[in-house]
Amino acid sequence: MPRANGKKKPAAKKLNLMGERSIGRVLITGASSGIGAELAREFAKHGHHLVLVARSEDKLMALAGELNAAHDTECSVVAADLSLPDGPKAVVTALHDAGIEVDILVNNAGIIDVGPFVDTDTEKFQQLVALNVGAVTTLTSYLLPHMLERRFGRILNVASLAGFQPIPSMAVYAASKAYVLSFTESLSEELRGTGVRVTALCPGMTDTNMVTEIKAQSETAQWAPSFLISDPKEVAAEAYKATMSGQTILVPGIPNQLAAAWAQVSPRWVVRTVTGFWARQADWMKTKN
Numbered sequence: 001m002p003r004a005n006g007k008k009k010p011a012a013k014k015l016n017l018m019g020e021r022s023i024g025r026v027l028i029t030g031a032s033s034g035i036g037a038e039l040a041r042e043f044a045k046h047g048h049h050l051v052l053v054a055r056s057e058d059k060l061m062a063l064a065g066e067l068n069a070a071h072d073t074e075c076s077v078v079a080a081d082l083s084l085p086d087g088p089k090a091v092v093t094a095l096h097d098a099g100i101e102v103d104i105l106v107n108n109a110g111i112i113d114v115g116p117f118v119d120t121d122t123e124k125f126q127q128l129v130a131l132n133v134g135a136v137t138t139l140t141s142y143l144l145p146h147m148l149e150r151r152f153g154r155i156l157n158v159a160s161l162a163g164f165q166p167i168p169s170m171a172v173y174a175a176s177k178a179y180v181l182s183f184t185e186s187l188s189e190e191l192r193g194t195g196v197r198v199t200a201l202c203p204g205m206t207d208t209n210m211v212t213e214i215k216a217q218s219e220t221a222q223w224a225p226s227f228l229i230s231d232p233k234e235v236a237a238e239a240y241k242a243t244m245s246g247q248t249i250l251v252p253g254i255p256n257q258l259a260a261a262w263a264q265v266s267p268r269w270v271v272r273t274v275t276g277f278w279a280r281q282a283d284w285m286k287t288k289n
């Protein structure tokens with residue numbers, strides 16, 4: 001059962017955003033590690049109050065303690081499994097019960113699956129789609145109306161460089177991130193002029209548990225040169241600026257920007273042939289995790 005256990009305070013601190021609006025709470029999913037934890041640190045550094053969401057309550061509590069101590073900010077924690085059918089709703093109910101309103105939503109929680117499609121359990125795909133696609137859509141749907149009422153809001157959806165092209169050996173993951181990218185771009189246009197802006201963050205390989213786990217199982221992944229692996233702190237800092245300024249798509253890092261541009265200007269058959277050739281060289285196409 002998820003729960004909110006933020007410290008009780010009589011009134012939310014008013015901060016100025018771009019000279020006009022007070023800053024509300026920022027809800028960050030997948031805040032217990034990696035890019036999500038760095039995004040939490042970045043938002044806290046800028047004085048935002050936070051709601052941290054993931055399954056690992058102990059890690060969220062430790063991060064909330066760190067941020068409450070280091071910054072003049074309030075962090076609440078909601079432990080929830082967002083891949084469960086009622087996960088996103090349980091989070092929104094916990095917020096409602098605690099009287100917390102969210103002005104900035106960061107849909108960051110996500111999982112990956114690498115290897116031949118046929119070798120993966122159906123349940124793993126169900127979980128991946130429920131989290132990477134379902135929870136992003138559902139939380140946005142629940143929280144957007146309040147932002148529209150206030151005529152202010154920001155939504156940061158963590159997509160991926162993988163969203164720009166099909167990737168054989170990561171078929172479902174890449175498709176889930178293509179969804180997030182397309183969803184973000186559509187909403188960004190739908191919401192023009194409303195005061196709510198939507199941003200897709202599309203990182204390339206970033207030094208988090210996700211990459212550590214892939215490297216532990218694959219020699220191919222270990223060959224990735226270090227200049228291709230981004231620092232999650234730097235990704236979070238860029239993402240913060242893009243979110244607050246209302247930029248629609250952010251691809252951090254020049255090598256990743258070149259890769260995204262190549263995928264967008266090349267014919268689709270060329271892109272899938274190249275990614276297919278690359279995937280067939282990888283050891284994860286031969287041995288499944």
Ligand SMILES: NC(=O)c1ccc[n+]([C@@H]2O[C@H](COP(=O)([O-])OP(=O)(O)OC[C@H]3O[C@@H](n4cnc5c(N)ncnc54)[C@H](OP(=O)(O)O)[C@@H]3O)[C@@H](O)[C@H]2O)c1
Nearest residue numbers: 030032033034035054055056081082109110160205206208
């Ligand atoms: N690292 C990369 O190279 C890379 C590149 C492009 C995009 N991304 C995207 O960046 C996002 C963050 O990933 P990361 O690299 O920071 O990996 P990470 O360190 O593994 O973080 C994943 C986060 O998602 C949470 N999570 C996983 N399953 C969940 C569930 N069922 N319900 C709620 N929370 C759940 C995890 O917390 P709990 O386990 O505590 O629930 C954790 O906080 C993902 O969307 C990923 O696709 C990563």
